[in-house]
Amino acid sequence: MTPKILIVEDEPNIIVPLRFTLEQKGYAVIAASSGEEAMEKIAALKPDLILLDIMLPGMDGYEVCQRIRQTPEFQHTKIIFLSAMGRDMDVAKGISMDADAYIIKPFSVFDVIAKIGELLKGEGMLS
Numbered sequence: 001m002t003p004k005i006l007i008v009e010d011e012p013n014i015i016v017p018l019r020f021t022l023e024q025k026g027y028a029v030i031a032a033s034s035g036e037e038a039m040e041k042i043a044a045l046k047p048d049l050i051l052l053d054i055m056l057p058g059m060d061g062y063e064v065c066q067r068i069r070q071t072p073e074f075q076h077t078k079i080i081f082l083s084a085m086g087r088d089m090d091v092a093k094g095i096s097m098d099a100d101a102y103i104i105k106p107f108s109v110f111d112v113i114a115k116i117g118e119l120l121k122g123e124g125m126l127s
Contacts, residue, residue: 003120006047007031008038008064009082010056018051021109035059039067042074049078049116054085054094065097078119082107
């Protein structure tokens with residue numbers, strides 16, 4: 001089964017290289033540009049992993065994360081925050097919300113791919 005990854009990001013210049021590289025690695029990639037759109041796609045498509053920006057129009061990434069973690073069906077969905085908010089307190093808040101990882105922008109696409117492989121590897125997913 002092909003792992004599904006949802007990219008929740010409102011900047012196309014971040015979505016495009018991530019999508020391209022993830023698809024090259026064999027992942028099915030979906031994108032959403034707002035928190036509300038992300039929640040709709042999570043419910044409909046049930047992604048295995050979510051790359052989640054914090055600063056989004058409307059509902060922010062923290063609220064999206066909180067809603068995912070409050071929904072029993074999605075409690076095991078992996079979440080990686082991708083954010084320009086890089087202070088120690090920002091990272092600590094993201095991790096305290098039960099995110100699986102927090103990667104600070106700007107980032108290397110290859111670092112993101114490595115973290116995805118690490119998080120999905122133990123579940124019979126691609127490495």
